[in-house]
Amino acid sequence: MAEQEAGGRISQWRKGQARPELAGDLTRLLVRPDPDDPRLTERVRGVDQDGRPIETAVVVERPITLYLNRQEIVTMMSIGDFPDYLAVGFLLNQNMLKADDVIESIDFDDELGVVVVRTARETNYEEKLKKKVRTSGCAQGTVFGDLMEKFETVRFPEGAELRTSWLASLSQKINALPSLYLSAGAIHGCVLCEGDQPLVYMEDVGRHNAIDKIAGYMFLKGLVPDGKIFYTTGRLTSEMVIKTVQMGIPILISRSGFTAWGVDLARQAGLTLVGRAKGKRFIALSGEERIIYDVAPAALAEEDPRHQRKGSRGE
Amino acid sequence: MAEQEAGGRISQWRKGQARPELAGDLTRLLVRPDPDDPRLTERVRGVDQDGRPIETAVVVERPITLYLNRQEIVTMMSIGDFPDYLAVGFLLNQNMLKADDVIESIDFDDELGVVVVRTARETNYEEKLKKKVRTSGCAQGTVFGDLMEKFETVRFPEGAELRTSWLASLSQKINALPSLYLSAGAIHGCVLCEGDQPLVYMEDVGRHNAIDKIAGYMFLKGLVPDGKIFYTTGRLTSEMVIKTVQMGIPILISRSGFTAWGVDLARQAGLTLVGRAKGKRFIALSGEERIIYDVAPAALAEEDPRHQRKGSRGE
Numbered sequence: 001m002a003e004q005e006a007g008g009r010i011s012q013w014r015k016g017q018a019r020p021e022l023a024g025d026l027t028r029l030l031v032r033p034d035p036d037d038p039r040l041t042e043r044v045r046g047v048d049q050d051g052r053p054i055e056t057a058v059v060v061e062r063p064i065t066l067y068l069n070r071q072e073i074v075t076m077m078s079i080g081d082f083p084d085y086l087a088v089g090f091l092l093n094q095n096m097l098k099a100d101d102v103i104e105s106i107d108f109d110d111e112l113g114v115v116v117v118r119t120a121r122e123t124n125y126e127e128k129l130k131k132k133v134r135t136s137g138c139a140q141g142t143v144f145g146d147l148m149e150k151f152e153t154v155r156f157p158e159g160a161e162l163r164t165s166w167l168a169s170l171s172q173k174i175n176a177l178p179s180l181y182l183s184a185g186a187i188h189g190c191v192l193c194e195g196d197q198p199l200v201y202m203e204d205v206g207r208h209n210a211i212d213k214i215a216g217y218m219f220l221k222g223l224v225p226d227g228k229i230f231y232t233t234g235r236l237t238s239e240m241v242i243k244t245v246q247m248g249i250p251i252l253i254s255r256s257g258f259t260a261w262g263v264d265l266a267r268q269a270g271l272t273l274v275g276r277a278k279g280k281r282f283i284a285l286s287g288e289e290r291i292i293y294d295v296a297p298a299a300l301a302e303e304d305p306r307h308q309r310k311g312s313r314g315e
Numbered sequence: 316m317a318e319q320e321a322g323g324r325i326s327q328w329r330k331g332q333a334r335p336e337l338a339g340d341l342t343r344l345l346v347r348p349d350p351d352d353p354r355l356t357e358r359v360r361g362v363d364q365d366g367r368p369i370e371t372a373v374v375v376e377r378p379i380t381l382y383l384n385r386q387e388i389v390t391m392m393s394i395g396d397f398p399d400y401l402a403v404g405f406l407l408n409q410n411m412l413k414a415d416d417v418i419e420s421i422d423f424d425d426e427l428g429v430v431v432v433r434t435a436r437e438t439n440y441e442e443k444l445k446k447k448v449r450t451s452g453c454a455q456g457t458v459f460g461d462l463m464e465k466f467e468t469v470r471f472p473e474g475a476e477l478r479t480s481w482l483a484s485l486s487q488k489i490n491a492l493p494s495l496y497l498s499a500g501a502i503h504g505c506v507l508c509e510g511d512q513p514l515v516y517m518e519d520v521g522r523h524n525a526i527d528k529i530a531g532y533m534f535l536k537g538l539v540p541d542g543k544i545f546y547t548t549g550r551l552t553s554e555m556v557i558k559t560v561q562m563g564i565p566i567l568i569s570r571s572g573f574t575a576w577g578v579d580l581a582r583q584a585g586l587t588l589v590g591r592a593k594g595k596r597f598i599a600l601s602g603e604e605r606i607i608y609d610v611a612p613a614a615l616a617e618e619d620p621r622h623q624r625k626g627s628r629g630e
Contacts, residue, residue, distance in 0.1 A: 041575075042575045044573075044575070044578055044600055045600075046598055046599050046600035046601070046603065047598070047599050047603045047606070048596070048597065048598055048599075049479065049595055049596050049597050049612045050608075050612055051606075051608050054598060056598060056600075058572070058573045058574060058575045058577075058578055058600075059572075059573075059574050059575060060574075060575045060576075061552070061553065061574050061575060061576045077553070077576070164364065184572070185571070185572035185573075185591070186550045186551070186552075186571060186572030186573055186574055205552065205574055235501045236501070237376070237501075237520065238376065238392070256500070256501060257373070257374075257499070257500035257501030258359075258373045258374075258500075258501055259373060259374050259375075259376050259501055259520055260356075260357045260359070260373045260374060260375045260376060261375075261376045261392070262373075263359055263373055276500070280364055281363070281364050282363065282364050283361055283362070283363055283369060283371060284361050284362050284363075285359055285360075285361035285371075285373075286361070288361065288362045291362070291366075293365075293366050297364045297365055
């Protein structure tokens with residue numbers, strides 16, 4: 001596990017540190033949750049159904065205020081493990097940062113909970129910040145002004161495919177990885193995969209933080225969307241579809257269900273949308289042509305019931 | 316079921332229609348989900364794990380733009396079944412409407428997806444709308460300026476209690492009710508209860524819409540928080556705790572887990588916070604003194620495994 005990045009925390013990042021090459025090694029997990037990081041959970045005392053005192057772990061949320069140059073953008077509640085990836089991914093997914101923008105520096109002040117992203121080109125986002133849409137995450141998701149601006153221009157990599165053998169293998173691998181979910185619960189996970197290999201596994205109190213952290217990681221590390229598959233524990237809502245499409249990833253998988261607008265948007269974009277993926281079962285409601293049935297479902301085992309608790313209701 | 320309000324939709328509401336008395340009948344379900352309402356789900360076609368064509372139901376999301384008098388406040392994605400309760404509940408929970416505000420009218424234009432709440436006293440919320448905090452729902456929750464303004468002043472009704480026999484009975488009743496969750500999935504539920512009786516069961520794509528609809532219902536129908544218990548399928552995050560406290564309800568229960576800030580806030584307010592409530596099992600991390608152990612857990616059955624899929628992961 002020594003080469004994995006787990007629960008890392010940076011305080012400074014400068015241009016030149018950018019895009020450290022990954023040496024092309026996409027055969028192993030690059031980022032995984034770190035359930036043993038004492039900064040990410042808190043032990044709390046209470047009582048159980050018998051009135052007995054118990055102690056349990058709960059996930060920490062801390063406010064992180066994001067500045068883009070001199071502009072305060074938003075305050076996010078996050079577990080706070082990767083403020084740099086979160087900041088950059090949020091800005092990318094909101095179209096406040098373009099693919100050709102040059103990031104000069106990222107500074108994080110742990111004590112103040114402030115992360116500042118500085119770019120070569122400056123823009124004023126006052127106008128964008130005024131236009132808010134409360135979306136359908138389980139909370140009040142906010143979609144700023146032109147989140148959809150980029151959506152219609154995205155072209156997916158050619159030749160992308162999803163083998164049904166990968167699907168079962170991916171859920172199995174992801175379920176078996178140590179995670180904050182397993183140790184404390186009440187958290188979302190998003191995983192960037194290639195074939196049946198999980199590459200980047202991020203967790204956060206909000207699944208939109210988890211997907212933003214992956215977007216930021218891909219940008220800062222120079223990971224391309226070609227050959228990638230995106231896996232989420234949460235529902236396939238409009239926001240998840242919009243963000244996956246904007247990241248250029250052609251395939252989105254979830255254990256959980258669909259919303260109608262999520263399905264509509266996936267079809268508009270030609271995204272492969274696979275939901276209710278549990279063990280050998282799944283439903284695809286968009287982009288079915290990328291699915292290759294390389295294994296008979298009968299040859300696969302049903303999912304271990306221990307995992308059935310995950311991700312059916314809402315997100 | 317004739318007396319229940321199910322999937323109702325109003326286009327106009329005028330002062331004088333306000334607070335129709337409930338004739339004190341709190342022994343039955345007043346509002347329930349209506350999975351048969353064709354406006355709330357859509358049939359979509361896709362393929363399954365065998366490549367066979369299937370048709371399935373997915374929940375509809377539609378944008379609803381809320382105006383308070385002449386001020387545009389927010390656009391929310393909702394299933395759209397109760398735009399009036401959603402609008403009023405949102406404004407109450409954001410402290411944009413005070414308990415002593417007089418609502419003159421609520422108009423809903425179904426075609427435009429616009430709901431306008433008009434009050435006797437007008438205020439300008441420009442300033443409040445500028446201050447945004449992205450919270451930890453699964454999406455980017457938005458907490459406006461002074462969401463916490465009211466929090467510290469709330470006093471709960473005296474003598475509130477939670478019997479352990481109610482807990483098991485409530486989950487059982489709620490799980491057995493027909494719902495959009497059972498018919499289409501990917502949705503959250505919130506239930507206002509009294510003793511072991513579910514009273515108002517709202518579902519929505521975002522659980523914050525579900526809680527807001529209940530807050531709006533309570534305000535417009537004149538339901539008091541005394542003796543009430545709030546049940547949610549979602550996680551016990553800071554937002555859920557803040558809203559429950561603001562609604563004056565002393566007890567909050569979830570099948571799902573806790574976040575650290577949710578626990579902190581519940582302790583500050585003296586809210587009874589019960590999570591991971593499944594069948595006879597639960598954990599209480601705040602306000603344990605309201606719990607009355609009136610039944611031995613051994614006397615209760617374990618939860619039917621069919622329900623174990625619900626609500627463990629994230630929200």
